[in-house]
Amino acid sequence: xxxxxxxxxxxxxxxxxxxxxxxxxxxxxxxxxxxxxxxxxxxxxxxxxxxxxxxxxxxxxxxxxxxxxxxxxxxxxxxxxxxxxxxxxxxxxxxxxxxxxxxxxxxxxxxxxxxxxxxxxxxxxxxxxxxxxxxxxxxxxxxxxxxxxxxxxxxxxxxxxxxxxxxxxxxxxxxxxxxxxxxxxxxxxxxxxxxxxxxxxxxxxxxxxxxxxxxxxxxxxxxxxxxxxxxxxxxxxxxxxxxxxxxxxxxxxxxxxxxxxxxxxxxxxxxxxxxxxxxxxxxxxxxxxxxxxxxxxxxxxxxxxxxxxxxxxxxxxxxxxxxxxxxxxxxxxxxxxxxxxxxxxxxxxxxxxxxxxxxxxxxxxxxxxxxxxxxxxxxxxxxxxxxxxxxxxxxxxxxxxxxxxxxxxxxxxxxxxxxxxxxxxxxxxxxxxxxxxxxxxxxxxxxxxxxxxxxxxxxxxxxxxxxxxxxxxxxxxxxxxxxxxxxxxx
Ligand code: ZN
Numbered sequence: 021x022x023x024x025x026x027x028x029x030x031x032x033x034x035x036x037x038x039x040x041x042x043x044x045x046x047x048x049x050x051x052x053x054x055x056x057x058x059x060x061x062x063x064x065x066x067x068x069x070x071x072x073x074x075x076x077x078x079x080x081x082x083x084x085x086x087x088x089x090x091x092x093x094x095x096x097x098x099x100x101x102x103x104x105x106x107x108x109x110x111x112x113x114x115x116x117x118x119x120x121x122x123x124x125x126x127x128x129x130x131x132x133x134x135x136x137x138x139x140x141x142x143x144x145x146x147x148x149x150x151x152x153x154x155x156x157x158x159x160x161x162x163x164x165x166x167x168x169x170x171x172x173x174x175x176x177x178x179x180x181x182x183x184x185x186x187x188x189x190x191x192x193x194x195x196x197x198x199x200x201x202x203x204x205x206x207x208x209x210x211x212x213x214x215x216x217x218x219x220x221x222x223x224x225x226x227x228x229x230x231x232x233x234x235x236x237x238x239x240x241x242x243x244x245x246x247x248x249x250x251x252x253x254x255x256x257x258x259x260x261x262x263x264x265x266x267x268x269x270x271x272x273x274x275x276x277x278x279x280x281x282x283x284x285x286x287x288x289x290x291x292x293x294x295x296x297x298x299x300x301x302x303x304x305x306x307x308x309x310x311x312x313x314x315x316x317x318x319x320x321x322x323x324x325x326x327x328x329x330x331x332x333x334x335x336x337x338x339x340x341x342x343x344x345x346x347x348x349x350x351x352x353x354x355x356x357x358x359x360x361x362x363x364x365x366x367x368x369x370x371x372x373x374x375x376x377x378x379x380x381x382x383x384x385x386x387x388x389x390x391x392x393x394x395x396x397x398x399x400x401x402x403x404x405x406x407x408x409x410x411x412x413x414x415x416x417x418x419x420x421x422x423x424x425x426x427x428x429x430x431x432x433x434x435x436x437x438x439x440x441x442x443x444x445x446x447x448x449x450x451x452x453x454x455x456x457x458x459x460x461x462x463x464x465x466x467x468x469x470x471x472x473x474x475x476x477x478x479x480x481x482x483x484x485x486x487x488x489x490x491x492x493x494x495x496x497x498x499x500x501x502x503x504x505x506x507x508x509x510x
Contacts, residue, residue, distance in 0.1 A: 024094065027083035028293075031101055034074045035292040039251060041067050046249040046256055050241045072116070075108045093295060096476050100294035103176070110159050119152050123421045130419035139390050139408045142419070147386045149421045150379055157380065167377050170424035174301040175431060177478045180377055183427050186434065187370045189493045194367050195400055197501060200510040201351045201363060202402070208346035208507070215266045215333045223266070223332050224259055224273040227325075231277045231311055232463045233257070234284050246272040248279040251298075252291035255283040266333065267348065270325075271312055278311030279304055281463070285471035300479035301425065305432020306439060307471070313362055313433075314440040314499065315462060319345050320454035328457070346507050353401060355410035362433075363504055367400045369430040372415070376423050435483045437496025439470065442487035 044064055052060060084102050089095035126145045133142035154166065161169035167180040225240060238250075243258035250256055257276035261269050282298050290296040298304040315321055323341040330336060338344045351361045357368035375392060378384035384392055393412040394405045405411035417425055443465055444450060453461050469486035476482075483491050504510070 023083045023085075023087040024089065024098075027080070027087050027101070028094075028097075030074070030077070030079070030083075031097070031294065032292050034071065035294070035296065037067065037071055037074070039254070039292070041071065042249050042251075043254070049243050049245075049247070050258060072108065072113075075104055080105045093290070093293075093476060097294045100475060104294075107160065107173075110162075111156055112159065115152065115155060115159070119149075119156065119421055122148055122152055123419065126419040126421075127416070130413070130416065134409045134413040137408045137413070139412060142413060143386050143389075146389075146418060149419065150386060150423075153421050153423050154380060167380050167424060170380070171427070172424075174425050174428050175479055176300060177480055178302070178427075178431070183373060183431075186493050187373060187427075187430070190366055190430070190434075190497065191370055191400070193497050193501070194363065194370075197504060198351075198353075198363050198367070199402070201504055201508045202353065204508040204510045206346070206508045208350040209338050209343055210350070211265070211267050211338075211347050213266070213333065213337055214263050216263060217261045219332060220261050220263075220266050220269045221259075223328065224269055226328070227270060228257075228273055228277050230457055230459055231274055231316075232281045232285075232459070233277045234281075237284055238280060240273070246276050248276045248283070251283045251286070251296055252288075255280045266329070271316060274316045275308045275312040278308035281311075281467075282307040282471050285467040286474035287472045290474045290476075295475040297474060299473075299475045299477070299482050301428035302431035302435060303470075303479050303482055305429055306435035306483070307466070309432050310436040310439055310443075310466070314436055314443075315454065315459065317345075317348050317362075318451070318454060320451040321457075321459075322348050323455050324457040349503070349507055351504065351508070353403065355397075355403075355405060356414055362500060364401070366430045366433055369426050371396045371400060372417075372426040373430075376418065376426065380423055434493050434496050435491065437493070437499055438483055438487050438489070438491055439466070440499060441495040442469075442489070 041064065044060065044067070048057075048060055080101065084098065084105065087098055089098050122145070126149050129145045130142055133139065153170065157166040157169040160172075165180060168178075171178055171180060171183075221240075225235075228240060229235070237253050238255045238257065241256070241258050242261060244260065246258045246260050248255065248257045257273070257280045259269055259273045259276065279298070282304060286296055286298075298307070319342075322345045326336070326341050326344045336344065338347050349361070351363050352359075353364065354360065357365070357372075360368055371393070374396070375384065375389065378392075379386065379389065390408065390412045397403070397405050397411065417423075443462060446465060447453075447461055450462060453459070466486075470482060473482060473485070477485055480491055
């Protein structure tokens with residue numbers, strides 16, 4: 021009996037310290053004075069040392085050997101503590117430290133290489149990062165699949181083979197949809213008009229509240245790259261403001277509110293336990309995406325938003341609500357993943373998944389990466405990459421050693437597709453509600469079926485519990501075909 025009690029108390033302090041670490045990271049991106057960067061690095065490294073020692077503390081192994089879970093939640097918590105302990109113990113400390121040092125160096129080299137469009141300057145450090153992650157994967161996999169070993173950090177239980185099958189279903193239909201839209205005569209009016217920063221932030225706050233964000237347990241600040249941070253009673257978001265692009269601010273806010281309300285809606289009893297945060301990157305992204313896209317860019321919700329924007333900003337340069345909906349969902353071919361629309365977005369991810377998996381297993385040499393990228397881009401997007409900063413150098417992930425992370429973005433979209441289909445099945449009045457700006461029934465459904473459970477179930481089981489069906493790419497594809505087929509009349 022005392023093993024579970026001691027373990028739970030010990031883990032609670034580890035979780036609390038991890039929240040402190042997250043808040044230092046939030047502060048660094050929002051409030052920290054520029055001159056504090058070096059000291060902050062030392063502060064965070066000190067805390068990281070404490071956290072690593074706690075996560076590999078030998079007492080964990082003793083407690084885990086004898087702890088008897090009293091209920092389902094305790095059993096799930098023990099499973100997660102065991103996974104973390106085993107993972108942290110398998111990777112030699114000097115290798116872990118070397119990865120931190122090398123990726124920190126790689127980040128600076130990547131920033132410069134991207135600014136100068138100089139792939140050759142980036143490849144040697146990419147090779148170093150890759151080699152270290154291969155060694156880490158070997159330590160973790162113990163003879164198993166290397167890619168799966170890394171993927172497991174971001175999406176526990178998912179495998180490269182399962183992703184490959186799912187993505188093989190997505191790719192031809194996405195390419196076909198992209199081609200049909202490209203040939204369409206329909207051309208949505210470009211978003212125009214400006215609004216001041218205070219006006220945008222005021223509407224962002226209103227919309228965050230409509231999407232259920234609780235400001236008594238959170239706050240909204242500005243950052244260059246928006247993010248959300250924290251769990252339990254302190255979940256913060258950031259947004260970005262560009263006076264010429266009010267929609268960018270609004271939809272960044274909605275996306276981050278999706279991440280943040282997931283954290284805020286987890287059962288309070290799970291706070292500061294391993295169950296007290298979103299269960300995986302993919303499930304997290306499913307919440308941000310369903311808020312942003314399936315709900316936020318729906319015909320029903322945008323008709324309400326149109327009225328609110330006209331009230332606050334004055335006339336918009338679009339004809340009516342239909343035109344506004346088309347503008348918000350405009351398909352615009354481009355090189356950059358983070359700017360991609362719903363039709364193109366997953367094609368970017370599918371490409372990165374295939375390339376990084378081949379790099380890790382050694383089927384693709386680092387020296388051949390740029391050519392492989394450009395060939396694949398031409399095949400799937402129908403245009404040639406014009407320069408490396410629009411191609412292989414555009415994303416930060418590989419310089420940071422984040423291999424296995426990219427596919428969670430598309431998994432999030434696939435999960436969102438499944439959840440959206442179930443939501444529509446259960447809430448026949450959804451469009452009526454959304455056209456009045458009433459998202460409460462949809463948000464209550466997501467909280468009840470998914471969000472409140474936190475880390476109780478594995479990621480796939482979390483989605484299947486919520487929807488009552490199996491995870492499949494089909495609902496997402498049907499949704500995209502239906503929506504963009506209607507807007508572009510194809
Ligand atoms: Zn996100």
